[in-house]
Amino acid sequence: MTRGRFITFEGMDGCGKTTQLRILAANLRARGLSVTETVEPGGTEIGQQIRRILLDPAHTAIHARTELLLYFASRAQNVHQVILPALHSGGLVLCDRFTDSTLVYQGCGRGLDSATVLQLDAIACEGLRPDTTVLIDIDLETSLARARRRNERTDLSESRIDDESSHFHENVRAGYLALAAQEPERFILVDGRAGIAEVTHRIAEALQNRV
Ligand code: TYD
Numbered sequence: 001m002t003r004g005r006f007i008t009f010e011g012m013d014g015c016g017k018t019t020q021l022r023i024l025a026a027n028l029r030a031r032g033l034s035v036t037e038t039v040e041p042g043g044t045e046i047g048q049q050i051r052r053i054l055l056d057p058a059h060t061a062i063h064a065r066t067e068l069l070l071y072f073a074s075r076a077q078n079v080h081q082v083i084l085p086a087l088h089s090g091g092l093v094l095c096d097r098f099t100d101s102t103l104v105y106q107g108c109g110r111g112l113d114s115a116t117v118l119q120l121d122a123i124a125c126e127g128l129r130p131d132t133t134v135l136i137d138i139d140l141e142t143s144l145a146r147a148r149r150r151n152e153r154t155d156l157s158e159s160r161i162d163d164e165s166s167h168f169h170e171n172v173r174a175g176y177l178a179l180a181a182q183e184p185e186r187f188i189l190v191d192g193r194a195g196i197a198e199v200t201h202r203i204a205e206a207l208q209n210r211v
Pocket residue numbers: 011012013014018040041055071096097098099101102103105106161162
């Protein structure tokens with residue numbers, strides 16, 4: 001099947017992946033490429049509604065399995081409605097978080113079995129896997145400080161996962177680094193403390209070496 005490339009961005013809260021995704025999208029468009037930007041959870045109107053349920057800090061009663069299914073419900077809609085059509089027409093798709101997030105937040109963070117996560121992935125994503133994943137790594141202190149600053153600036157309606165314990169976030173980080181070590185050909189691992197311009201430069205360089 002001929003299709004465009006699917007690039008995902010991953011990392012802890014506050015790592016800068018959303019900023020870097022936007023910069024990369026703008027740079028690729030400036031070179032005449034067709035680029036679709038999307039986000040998980042969210043990315044579609046239905047996904048946006050699911051996102052609100054997932055990230056509302058008032059929703060403390062959500063069971064870990066309910067949470068897991070909702071992340072995949074949002075993703076199934078996004079894959080079907082946005083991502084696959086764009087790839088089939090030969091475009092580049094940049095996605096802010098994808099199944100690696102579920103493997104590390106629900107798997108390593110909540111302790112759900114990764115085999116279950118991958119089973120749901122097979123159903124929701126129709127076999128779609130990222131060609132390349134940019135992982136922006138930051139330490140826990142940096143992540144917490146940036147997330148706190150952001151939550152002060154914006155409203156607190158999306159802080160349910162941010163509010164998890166340090167132990168949870170340590171597991172998330174370790175999970176990400178383990179995934180990158182398992183699949184070095186898919187992952188581009190970048191130190192997120194290097195400054196925005198430097199991180200942009202390192203990502204561009206790594207992508208150029210791969211394409
Ligand atoms: P996001 O808005 O990308 O947060 P940030 O901008 O801080 O990176 O994602 C919202 C939260 O959802 C984030 O804390 C990670 C969490 N999440 C999961 O727990 N599982 C998932 O599968 C995804 C996609 C996100």
